[in-house]
Amino acid sequence: MGSFPTRWGFLFDFEKTSCLCVYNATHTPPHRHLSVFSPPYLHPHQTLPYPPMASSTPPTLTTAKPYQNHNIQGIQNHHHRRTPNGHTSLHPPPPRNPTANKPPAPTPGTVAAGTHRNPNFAPLSSSKSELAADFSGRRSTRFVSKMHFGRPKSGGSSRHSVSAEDALQQLIRCSGDDRLIETVLINFQSKLCGSDDYNFLLRELGNRNEWSMAIQCFEFAVNRERRRTEQGKLASSVISVLGRLGKVELAKKVFETAVNEGYGNTVYAYSALISAYAKSGLCDDAIKLFETMKLSGLKPNLVTYNALIDACGKGGADFKRASDIFDDMLSNGFQPDRITYNSLLAVCSGGGLWETAMNLFNEMCYRGIEPDIYTYNTLLDAASSGGHMDSAFQIMAEMTAKNIMPNEVTYSTVIRGCAKLGRLDQALSLVSEMKYANIRLDRVSYNNLLAIYASLGLFDEALNVVKEMENTGFRKDVVTYNALLDGFGKQGRYDKVKELFNRMKNERVPPNLLTYSTLISVYLKGGLYQEATEMYKEFKHEGLKADVVFYSEIIDSLCKKGFVESSALLLDEMTKKGIQPNVVTYNSIINAFGQSGEKVFSNDNKREIARLENGDKKVNDSEDRIIKVFEQLASRNLNIGEKGRKEMICVLGVFKKMHELEIKPNVVTFSAILNACSRCSSFEEASLLLEELRLFDNQVYGVAHGLLMGHRENVWVHALSLFDEVKRMDSSTASAFYNALTDMLWHFGQKRGAQMVVLEGKRRQVWENTWSDSCLDLHLMSSGAARAMVHAWLLNTCSIVYEGHELPGLLSILTGWGKHSKVVGECALKRAIEALLGSMGSPFRVATSNIGRFISPGPMVAAWMRDSNTPKLLVLEDDRAYPQTPNLQPIIL
DNA sequence: GTAGGGTTAG
Numbered sequence: 001m002g003s004f005p006t007r008w009g010f011l012f013d014f015e016k017t018s019c020l021c022v023y024n025a026t027h028t029p030p031h032r033h034l035s036v037f038s039p040p041y042l043h044p045h046q047t048l049p050y051p052p053m054a055s056s057t058p059p060t061l062t063t064a065k066p067y068q069n070h071n072i073q074g075i076q077n078h079h080h081r082r083t084p085n086g087h088t089s090l091h092p093p094p095p096r097n098p099t100a101n102k103p104p105a106p107t108p109g110t111v112a113a114g115t116h117r118n119p120n121f122a123p124l125s126s127s128k129s130e131l132a133a134d135f136s137g138r139r140s141t142r143f144v145s146k147m148h149f150g151r152p153k154s155g156g157s158s159r160h161s162v163s164a165e166d167a168l169q170q171l172i173r174c175s176g177d178d179r180l181i182e183t184v185l186i187n188f189q190s191k192l193c194g195s196d197d198y199n200f201l202l203r204e205l206g207n208r209n210e211w212s213m214a215i216q217c218f219e220f221a222v223n224r225e226r227r228r229t230e231q232g233k234l235a236s237s238v239i240s241v242l243g244r245l246g247k248v249e250l251a252k253k254v255f256e257t258a259v260n261e262g263y264g265n266t267v268y269a270y271s272a273l274i275s276a277y278a279k280s281g282l283c284d285d286a287i288k289l290f291e292t293m294k295l296s297g298l299k300p301n302l303v304t305y306n307a308l309i310d311a312c313g314k315g316g317a318d319f320k321r322a323s324d325i326f327d328d329m330l331s332n333g334f335q336p337d338r339i340t341y342n343s344l345l346a347v348c349s350g351g352g353l354w355e356t357a358m359n360l361f362n363e364m365c366y367r368g369i370e371p372d373i374y375t376y377n378t379l380l381d382a383a384s385s386g387g388h389m390d391s392a393f394q395i396m397a398e399m400t401a402k403n404i405m406p407n408e409v410t411y412s413t414v415i416r417g418c419a420k421l422g423r424l425d426q427a428l429s430l431v432s433e434m435k436y437a438n439i440r441l442d443r444v445s446y447n448n449l450l451a452i453y454a455s456l457g458l459f460d461e462a463l464n465v466v467k468e469m470e471n472t473g474f475r476k477d478v479v480t481y482n483a484l485l486d487g488f489g490k491q492g493r494y495d496k497v498k499e500l501f502n503r504m505k506n507e508r509v510p511p512n513l514l515t516y517s518t519l520i521s522v523y524l525k526g527g528l529y530q531e532a533t534e535m536y537k538e539f540k541h542e543g544l545k546a547d548v549v550f551y552s553e554i555i556d557s558l559c560k561k562g563f564v565e566s567s568a569l570l571l572d573e574m575t576k577k578g579i580q581p582n583v584v585t586y587n588s589i590i591n592a593f594g595q596s597g598e599k600v601f602s603n604d605n606k607r608e609i610a611r612l613e614n615g616d617k618k619v620n621d622s623e624d625r626i627i628k629v630f631e632q633l634a635s636r637n638l639n640i641g642e643k644g645r646k647e648m649i650c651v652l653g654v655f656k657k658m659h660e661l662e663i664k665p666n667v668v669t670f671s672a673i674l675n676a677c678s679r680c681s682s683f684e685e686a687s688l689l690l691e692e693l694r695l696f697d698n699q700v701y702g703v704a705h706g707l708l709m710g711h712r713e714n715v716w717v718h719a720l721s722l723f724d725e726v727k728r729m730d731s732s733t734a735s736a737f738y739n740a741l742t743d744m745l746w747h748f749g750q751k752r753g754a755q756m757v758v759l760e761g762k763r764r765q766v767w768e769n770t771w772s773d774s775c776l777d778l779h780l781m782s783s784g785a786a787r788a789m790v791h792a793w794l795l796n797t798c799s800i801v802y803e804g805h806e807l808p809g810l811l812s813i814l815t816g817w818g819k820h821s822k823v824v825g826e827c828a829l830k831r832a833i834e835a836l837l838g839s840m841g842s843p844f845r846v847a848t849s850n851i852g853r854f855i856s857p858g859p860m861v862a863a864w865m866r867d868s869n870t871p872k873l874l875v876l877e878d879d880r881a882y883p884q885t886p887n888l889q890p891i892i893l
Numbered sequence: 894g895t896a897g898g899g900t901t902a903g
Contacts, residue, residue, distance in 0.1 A: 137903075275894060306894040342895040377896040409897040416898075444898045451899065479899040514900045552901040587902035671903050736903060
């Protein structure tokens with residue numbers, strides 16, 4: 001391995017960029033473990049045992065059948081009862097119900113009258129995980145920005161008087177004039193009957209976003225009310241209104257006043273504020289308030305518990321937290337109702353826990369709680385966002401059969417799921433189906449649809465949707481514009497971007513944080529540094545506040561242009577401003593090291609950084625670092641030349657930093673790191689990198705390392721259990737995992753290992769409909785996975801020929817045109833497969849009708865297979881095997 | 894007290 005050059009320490013000043021790196025290379029690291037860090041729990045010369053630390057034995061599968069009474073037909077294709085974290089349930093399956101499709105009557109002592117969960121159900125959360133849910137790449141960080149405001153509240157069985165309605169009409173006409181409002185309230189004072197009328201007023205004002213008037217109305221009413229309980233009702237009512245409108249601070253103030261004045265200490269007021277916290281995603285505050293409530297001697301009711309579980313879902317809490325609340329609720333003698341389950345399902349959907357969602361759904365039916373449209377839509381969201389579209393369609397069919405008719409929410413959920421998987425045709429046919437069923441597209445559906453077109457660069461189609469949307473009576477909003485700006489920007493249509501942005505302002509649609517972060521990143525990636533600077537200045541001028549996504553997007557753009565040092569400065573700055581980087585931020589940086597290494601360390605960049613840093617000492621903190629970085633970029637003609645390849649030290653440093661900050665690496669980190677491995681200058685360097693990473697996560701990196709080293713026998717059992725864990729996550733996480741692993745193995749010549757991995761992926765249906773006798777579909781695979789798969793498929797074809805069977809008339813291999821490829825036919829995958837097929841002398845040729853497809857007549861393939869050289873070409877071998885054993889039997893397909 | 898949409902990493 002030799003010694004590491006000390007220059008990285010000063011090229012990249014890790015001490016100063018406190019968030020990024022730790023390596024201060026003033027000494028030569030020892031040989032075995034890079035001394036980038038000292039793991040607290042392992043001696044530098046100690047090696048890890050291959051049984052990964054996290055799991056000493058692979059999980060054994062039980063033969064327990066899924067619960068059969070109320071499962072949606074077919075959606076439970078997982079034949080093992082497992083917890084969200086993959087533990088096989090030790091419980092026996094629930095008893096079969098003789099009356100199929102009808103919930104059994106709850107039996108005393110088992111379910112309804114019990115105070116604990118039915119032991120027949122899989123425990124829904126487990127204490128120890130094999131592979132934490134954090135590993136999933138689809139877990140979003142959007143909880144910080146996704147709010148749940150403005151959903152109108154319906155009247156229900158309101159007991160308000162006619163006068164209250166009159167008062168409402170008059171009040172609305174006085175909007176903005178406090179004195180007039182006061183006059184109206186005084187005029188109506190004698191006609192309004194107590195809290196029923198005032199609650200009606202508060203609710204309706206809330207539905208019209210008149211929160212300020214609602215507060216005024218509340219104060220008016222509460223001051224004229226002597227009865228504590230009535231005052232309490234008014235308080236809960238206005239807290240709920242404010243919470244629904246996202247005015248959580250005001251809600252809190254009302255609550256505190258109410259408590260101080262002696263009428264707020266009720267379970268209703270507490271529940272209302274918990275719900276207000278929920279809608280703002282403030283799960284921790286909600287739980288804290290719940291504890292305070294219990295301490296003050298108040299007993300929570302079902303609504304309180306439900307609101308608290310809802311807070312978990314909206315606040316992005318782990319399922320475990322929600323499940324603990326649920327258990328607490330059961331042990332306090334409350335029976336969950338439909339809303340409890342709907343809220344729990346929402347937690348699963350947010351956390352990407354599809355199997356848990358299914359278990360809950362079945363549990364709910366078992367308890368005799370009939371699912372409603374919310375239940376189904378939430379369940380659909382869990383399925384769709386995890387990429388389980390086949391299940392989603394089955395759920396839709398099921399709900400229709402139960403006469404719970406899909407609505408616009410149902411459709412937009414499923415359409416989005418299809419679009420995410422790139423199934424455009426399916427998404428569009430759902431839109432037709434929706435129209436055929438007379439379900440009108442609403443604002444969300446339209447924005448959804450145009451975003452699909454815009455993201456694919458199909459601008460005519462996107463603009464047509466905009467037209468239709470406007471004809472239906474919906475004006476373009478900020479979501480519409482952001483989608484269009486993003487779409488045009490990603491295609492480099494800067495003229496169009498500028499035009500749209502101007503039109504947006506002319507139409508008085510105020511740009512928001514997302515608009516600016518989209519524009520800045522578009523311009524940065526296009527090298528339009530001047531425009532990026534202008535946008536940033538405008539963003540500041542508007543008084544908008546940057547958040548973690550805003551910074552992450554800029555950091556990623558800088559990384560993509562090779563300015564890792566500049567991005568490190570911003571990483572530092574955001575932390576100082578109290579904005580914590582997240583896994584996405586760090587993944588961007590790791591990715592920068594995994595890409596073409598030439599840009600990462602350049603003399604130019606080094607000088608640029610030195611200037612930036614020196615400059616920094618002279619300016620005070622109020623100077624904006626983003627502007628400084630952007631202006632530096634704009635003013636210079638960059639010439640990136642010198643390359644450095646010791647990025648792996650930095651990768652380790654970044655990884656360690658994530659560990660310190662308790663930012664859990666996920667599948668994208670894994671993929672970025674394996675990419676970086678493939679860019680290491682040698683096999684030894686790559687294996688060292690992985691070996692170091694085993695100290696942090698032996699389950700994942702232990703398997704990657706072991707397979708790279710060719711320690712097949714020792715590692716394979718752990719690999720298989722890891723594959724099972726990964727498959728349990730959403731489909732894109734699974735495919736990303738397999739793609740990254742096989743690419744790295746292929747790169748280092750562990751081709752047979754790569755093939756074994758890819759076949760395990762196929763067995764677990766990671767890539768849907770990959771393989772038939774006549775067709776191999778590679779379009780979701782990385783080039784390593786695809787090449788390994790081509791070998792396997794051709795071997796299979798070979799065995800068909802040698803067994804004396806006839807091949808189909810035409811065989812084809814689909815590569816697609818590349819998911820992100822802008823130029824048709826130019827994608828890397830297609831080229832890699834073309835080269836592979838060519839090198840083997842295969843008869844496959846690019847189809848004239850579809851350049852993403854290679855075809856060959858069956859007889860020609862058969863003839864090629866009969867050539868004595870062909871089978872040998874198809875069998876893959878590893879460059880390395882430890883211990884040095886001959887290759888195992890050829891893979892049996 | 895419950896459902897769907899726009900931003901970041903591969």
